[in-house]
Amino acid sequence: MFGNFKKQLRKWSRTIHRDLSFFFSGVIIIYAISGFVLNHKNKINPDYTIKTFDFNVAGNYPLLKDDFTKDRVLTILEPYNESGNYTKHYFPNDNSMKVFLKGGSSLAIDLTDGSGIYERVRRRPIISQMSRLHYNSYKWWIIFSDIFAFALIIITLTGLVMTRGKKGLLGRGGIELIIGILIPLGFIFFC
Amino acid sequence: MKKQHLLLLAFISLMAFSSCTGNKKTADSDVEQTTLSVDDLLATAEQETDKVVEVEGVCTHICSHGGKKLFLMGSDDSKTIRVESSDALGAFKSECANAMVLVKGKLKEERIDEAYLMKLENELAEGTAKEHGEDGEGCETEQKAQGQDSVSNEAERIKNFRARIAERNETEGKNYLSFYYIEADEYSIL
Numbered sequence: 001m002f003g004n005f006k007k008q009l010r011k012w013s014r015t016i017h018r019d020l021s022f023f024f025s026g027v028i029i030i031y032a033i034s035g036f037v038l039n040h041k042n043k044i045n046p047d048y049t050i051k052t053f054d055f056n057v058a059g060n061y062p063l064l065k066d067d068f069t070k071d072r073v074l075t076i077l078e079p080y081n082e083s084g085n086y087t088k089h090y091f092p093n094d095n096s097m098k099v100f101l102k103g104g105s106s107l108a109i110d111l112t113d114g115s116g117i118y119e120r121v122r123r124r125p126i127i128s129q130m131s132r133l134h135y136n137s138y139k140w141w142i143i144f145s146d147i148f149a150f151a152l153i154i155i156t157l158t159g160l161v162m163t164r165g166k167k168g169l170l171g172r173g174g175i176e177l178i179i180g181i182l183i184p185l186g187f188i189f190f191c
Numbered sequence: 192m193k194k195q196h197l198l199l200l201a202f203i204s205l206m207a208f209s210s211c212t213g214n215k216k217t218a219d220s221d222v223e224q225t226t227l228s229v230d231d232l233l234a235t236a237e238q239e240t241d242k243v244v245e246v247e248g249v250c251t252h253i254c255s256h257g258g259k260k261l262f263l264m265g266s267d268d269s270k271t272i273r274v275e276s277s278d279a280l281g282a283f284k285s286e287c288a289n290a291m292v293l294v295k296g297k298l299k300e301e302r303i304d305e306a307y308l309m310k311l312e313n314e315l316a317e318g319t320a321k322e323h324g325e326d327g328e329g330c331e332t333e334q335k336a337q338g339q340d341s342v343s344n345e346a347e348r349i350k351n352f353r354a355r356i357a358e359r360n361e362t363e364g365k366n367y368l369s370f371y372y373i374e375a376d377e378y379s380i381l
Binding site (some may be wrong): 166 | 229230249251255256257265266267268277279281282284286288289291
């Protein structure tokens, strides 16, 4: 009787474990990659690649604010193919000018010596979308990822009981389980 | 049987994706709204509090954690207002950055008073204060919006708030500071 129950439990665990694993494989990979990138976000910007270019604006220094009409700013943007992305320019203080560009790029000029920096921002494909999902931005994604969270518990529990014998919970699997639990506990209590 | 499974899967997918397309929600009323600049909105914020407003400005920053806050700038960075997204609206699109953005939503007042500052001090002492910005150093854009761009740490920030509360109490008889933000219902990139 009990033996039959264990047999049925293992059988169903294998089925559930297999099907849920197939179904959630994509999400597991998304969370794994975006989690890795977010762990290292000080070194890898998950959303953008940023590159800066130095340039100089000729003229009599200090450059005058009034000289920076929209047309002149557009001329400065032309070499970088950004004139079509002009949003607005303004003067954060008496010595500098900043230009906002659609897409997230910007350009700043030091009026005292004409030195400028163009910061080109480009969206990082795939990883930026993955990290956006990781942050649970959409209502329906939150619901889906909640289901995924519970499914992970089911995948884990079914994985624990589906193998029998010396590779199962009472053998090597059990030792691996204990080690795997001790590692996070060590971080919680000693770090 | 297989066909039924596929149809069910397709239906679930359709339901899920149909709700996350676009960034606009249906407006609750047909009342015509005047679009304000950030400068004008901040100038009349006290009267407009808890009302639905429509404002446009340059989006100078989207909070990197979650993307549910952005900042709209008016004529300069001292005229900046925070916009918060609702759960239903989700994160602001990254395309908003440095673009002109039109936001419609309810204007809310955030008051900073002595009770708020004491709570913040306690949280800082206990290490439970909510961190924001990259690495928890605080959001520079928000500090600028609150007139605190020269303040470098939380202690100085609290001191600065206290001095300004005292000043306001003396001049206006109000022992708190008022900052305004918008709870966005909808937005669009212009």
